[in-house]
Amino acid sequence: MADRLQKILSRYGVASRREAEQLILAGRVKLNGAIVTELGTKADPTCDRIEVDNHLIVKETPQILWVLLYKPVGFICTRHDPQGRKTIFDLLPPTYDRLYYVGRLDYNSSGALLLTNDGDRANLLTHPRHHIPKTYEVWVKGQPSQSDLQQWRQGVLLDEKTTLPADVTVLAAQPQQTQLRIVLREGRNRQIRRVAEQLGYPVLALHRVAIASITLGDLRSGSHRLLKPCEIEKLALSHSR
Missing domain, CATH: 3.10.290.10 (RNA-binding S4 domain)
Structure with missing residues (x-):
C-alpha cells in the first residue's frame, strides 16, 4: 500500500x-x-x-522495537554531539542505532526514556492533544510555600501560555531543599526547571520515574530493556483516551 x-x-x-x-x-x-x-x-x-x-531501506516488514533506557546524568539525547559529549546511544548496542527517542531528557536529568522504531505510535505519544502523563521526582532549592505549590498545580505562565494543571506532591522536606513528585501531561522544553526557577525554587536534581504506566522498576542507571507486548499495548491505550 x-x-x-x-x-x-x-x-x-x-x-x-x-x-x-x-x-x-x-x-x-x-x-x-x-x-x-x-x-x-x-x-x-x-x-x-x-x-x-x-x-x-529494507523491504521486509520491520521488527517493531520499544526500549526503556535508564538515562544517567551526563548523557545527551542526540545521535552525534558536536561538543563530543556522551550520548544515549553510547549506552545502547550498535543494533539499536536506528531507534529514535520519544521525548527527551536534558543533559543534567536522569530517568526513564523510551526509544523505538515505531514511528506511528511514537508520534501519537508525543502529540500534545493526548496529554500522556510523565512522573518525576525533583529536588528543588528551598521550601515551596503552599501558595506557590498551588500555583504550580493550577498552571504557570510560560512563553505567554499557561501550563496545563500538574500534580505536585511534597515527598520530603529539609531545611535547604525539598523533594517533590510532579506529574506532567505536557512536554514543553525544560518545563519543570523553568517553572521552578520562576517560582523561586531552582531545580537541584530531576529524575523521571515513569512514562504513562511504564516505570523504571529494578532497572539500573545506564541499562535498558525491551518493553513487553502488554506494556506496548498499555502505551496504545494511553494515547487513545
Missing part, C-alpha cells in the same frame, strides 16, 4: 517523521533511483526502491 515517504521512513526506524521530512527536503532520499524533495510523495515499500543517503 502506498504511503507518504516520511511516514515510511519513520515506520522503518530511519528517523522520526519530522526528521524524515528534513531528509527529504535536503535531497537525501531517492525513490526508484530519483531524488525526491516533495513531502507529499508516496511510495509502496513492498515494491518501490527507497534509499536514504544511497542506503537501501
